[in-house]
Amino acid sequence: MKMRDLEARTGVNRETIRVLFRAGLLPDPHRPARNVADYGEEHVRAILAVRKLQQDSRMTLPQIKAALSGQNGTRQIGANALGHLEELVSGRVGVRKGYLSLAALAEQNPKAPGDARALAKLEIIELAEGEDGPMISITDAELLNIWSRMRSVGFDEEHGFPPDILDYYVKASEFVAANEAKLFLEQVEGQMGEDEAAAMLEVALPSMLDFFGILRQRAFLRMIGERTRDGAGIKVKKLPRAPRAKG
Incomplete structure (x- = not known):
């Protein structure tokens, strides 16, 4: 054109x-x-x-x-x-899919290669081989950047926070995403066209990410408050089974 x-x-x-x-x-x-x-x-x-x-x-x-x-x-x-x-x-x-080399990321974040290998082992990110060595996608690079910011304020091995602790985020995200995908598809398949469904998801995905973030933060602060105020223990519940959509 x-x-x-x-x-x-x-x-x-x-x-x-x-x-x-x-x-x-x-x-x-x-x-x-x-x-x-x-x-x-x-x-x-x-x-x-x-x-x-x-x-x-x-x-x-x-x-x-x-x-x-x-x-x-x-x-x-x-x-x-x-x-x-x-x-x-x-x-x-x-x-x-675009990729960035770990060598380039290491110039800004020296711990990027080690963190990348640790997160890849947890299946949080994927490593690919390129001409300049291991590479990761932009999305995975942002996950590394987030963890780098966490490190900068004390979430590091010295304080008992190695990258391995991120494993439970994988389990929680898979559970939430599976429920979202299951419920969405059960309601829209055969009921609307692809464009309409895509328009719904364009709004829903970032909106529900914010929604979940608020719920999580509220629950976290409540539990920390109960622990410091009352000395109550924090019970970690198992993830329930996925609910079925109605209708």
Whole structure:
């Protein structure tokens, strides 16, 4: 497609699109001749991903570029933004999933390689072999960044918090996600089209992540309060069986 087609598909004017190219956020176009540029679906996806990151996550172009290289510093990237970042990397390198090398991450976080191996052993992240050694996805890199921030305030081996303690998050997340997926599919399969279901999930996934986070924080503070105030023990309950949807 030509530039005018790209503008029409994305709703973004050519001046802004050129800014994205100069920022290195879009893959180079195909050039069948010196002054001719052809654009593809990867450009449409990348531009829309940038717009989503700007509008929904309030990220600037420098912040987006830094996140793509795994150097987002102290800024925490929302779970909803990670998919858009993955889409950007996919378009730039021509694959469906973008990866960052552990060697590059280690420049900012020296413990990244060791933590990555520990989290991979727990099946929290996946390691892939690349030309520059072990690599991880942008989403997995953000998990490492989160753990790095935890380390910086004292959640480390010296204080009894090795990466292994994160195992129970895997079990809890699998339980919650299985319930969400089961209940959602039971209600929408055969009842609505893919576009309508996708529109529901676009709102539901980040919203229920916030919902669950509030419930978890409230329960945590209640238990800590009961323990410090009354000396009550904290009982860890087993996860119940998945409920069945009604209707």
